[in-house]
Amino acid sequence: MKAIRNFFEKTKPHVQKGGKYHWLHSTHDAFFTFAFVSKETSKSGTHIHDFIDLKRTMSIVVLALVPALLFGMYNVGYQHFGALGQLGTAGFWDMFLFGLLKVLPIVIVSYVVGLGIEFIFAQFRGHEVNEGFLVSGILIPLVMPVNTPLWMIAIAVAFSVIFGKEVFGGTGMNIWNPALVARAFLFFAYPGQMSGDAVWISASGVETMVDGFTGATPMAMAAAGNTDFNVWNAFIGLIPGSIGETSTVAILIGAVILLITGIGSWKIMLSTVLGGAAMGLLLNAFAGDNVYMALPFWQHLIIGGFAFGAIFMATDPVSAAQTEKGKWIYGFLIGIFAILIRVVNPAYPEGMMLAILLMNTFAPLIDHYVLEGNIKRRLKRAKVNA
């Protein structure tokens, strides 16, 4: 421990301004503060500061994502062996290891590319490296189909970090959720590779698929008029889909972590679910003989990316509404639009991504009206007392 600290302390002068290795300053600082909480003490203002910082906050979000990640790995293997018709013979570890080997490279590419760009920007700006990408870097793999080529992941990450975040000024300044920007970029830039039924299951090069196997997600099936999926499997997560989004159970474990620690906004989570349920009910009421519209509203919450988006994406504090009242409106509208786009728009199988990006865009407007309300109320109060 001491040796590491001495190493960092000894090398510190060399990365300061004017030092030979100044170009490594941000990198040095990032690793040093990652390993050791700085000894810097308060110079002005309050003398004590809470122990919570952005590193703590972000690491808790990453922790909350771990169940979804682990289950995602298992499910990748499960779907693979399912496609081969070998579910009976493949054991738990076969499936998990298969998934691990498929998912790990995606996670590594995401972190290496994203953090690399973050370090370079921090160095140029003379900032400390922000922790925001610790979360984005794991969110991005979790919303990708497992068959996405690594080079596409790299391009998507680079696009989202540079154009989704750094051009606005870095963590805390971005308008859209960076992970969704990456997903949307791939969705619109490479529609051929990113849609259809083949991307969800890692079984390329395998010719011996079982008869009748399509690899379609329950949502794609529902859009095609077949809502006869296994609800229990959808809840557990043993369905095709993006790596981390399939298991409602794993996502709920993450939600519990975020809610106990108070790091995720319960208002946004609840209002998003309420919005989704409300839209689902409304569609049910006007369903007629449209089977997708007739899908029971609660089933919408466990298929596709709805749960994952509501818990981990909509709650991103930077791109969400920032006033407490605004959060209710913001979340509710995400729920509404997600289900609306999902069911009514035939071009997009899933609406969650677009609904969140849309409401990210409108979040400042929502806040603006909440703010105006506050200003008006305060002026009125003056007249009453005058």
Add this chain to the structure above:
Amino acid sequence: MSKHFKLKRGLDIRLKGAAEAVLEKAEAPKTVALKPTDFPGLTPKLSVKADAPVKAGDALFFDKYHPEILFTSPVSGTVKLVNRGERRKILEVVVEADGKAEFKAFTKADPLKLSREEICGQLLQSGIWPFIRQRPYGTTAKPADQPKNIFVSGFDSSPLAPDYDFIFQNDKSALQTGINALSKLTEGSVFLGLSPKQTNGVFSGLKNVTVNTFAGPHPAGNVGVQLHHVSPINKGDLVWTVSPQAVVYIGRLFETGMLDLSKTIALTGSEVKSPKYYKTIHGAEVCGLLKGKTKHETHERYISGNVLTGTKVDLDDFLGFFDQQITVIPEGDDYEFIGWADPGINKFSASKAFLSSLLPKKEYTLNANMNGGERAFVLSGQYEKYLPMDILPVFLLKAILANDIDKMEQLGIYELVEEDLALCEYACTSKIKVQDILREGINVMVKELG
């Protein structure tokens, strides 16, 4: 008409080292000093030279732009030195006490029988006037102004705060006289805010004052929070705020005709061997109060005031003008290995991200470490939890950073001073210097709008 306010938002930071209800007499300070730096925006002009003899109540310096506002010596003795900082800015005017207790004579009279002008005159001459603060901005009140109301908070809710019922236990009549004097200064009322626990203390039964009670965590005792709920200020409104200590000083001045600035302070904090109360004098040197009373004497931080709003002092410094306590905490200037991953059973936090949140009664030793680097605003809804006012603090701070005067005005800069947002700064995940930013904003407002 008495009202009760129940405030939900806020936080009581549970620190170790609250003062025991024992009063000791501290050794008489050899030197005392007044620090112009306790008054943001003040430009002092000296009225004495070094080595001049002074009595308690003689002016040491005055406000260049309001020469009627004097700052007077709390003791008799000789002016020892004037410490100056950069560009010859006056940092402190030090008086060496001669121990003779000679007082300049002021009028001894019942303030209820005096006119407003006579009371103002005596307060200005005696140097007590600077204790009267105005809102907006939290600057020294101007004698020519007519305040809508005057507010006094009868309790301090900040961490390890002294118990006002204890430190003013012998000052009941001075409190009443002081309140009487204040009641002549405004056409409105004098409001006193009390905690519901203070049913039988020195503040009960005071006349010429409207009492309201405020229940809830810190900052319920902040006078700004109280006046926000009783009679909020908007553009054009002006109220004055006075601390109970100042009310006592005013009372003594009219009762005795002398400037008696002796006071009781609390010596608190986890690094103090036995935290208790000490009787000393306004502006006393800190070393007399601290020497031999702390546990380690190195890597300690001495604070004149509380941990949220106090000023860092050294042993050769002096008590701040408005401070009622000294707090000693560990400096915390050491590295901690992957501290962000610590489960945190010993880490008190306003958030629920540490195991300590499972122990709702435990008291903690907190040090002055920043516990993280400064970041942009990332989280939302955090500050609102610690400000029991109808104000959106993050948007106000952003307006200040953007130098948008209209927005600052609309979002409530008139109602806040630093202490009201101190908890937000403590709890901030991004370690943003909230109090500094707010003062910058207030300075802009003073400069642009006067």
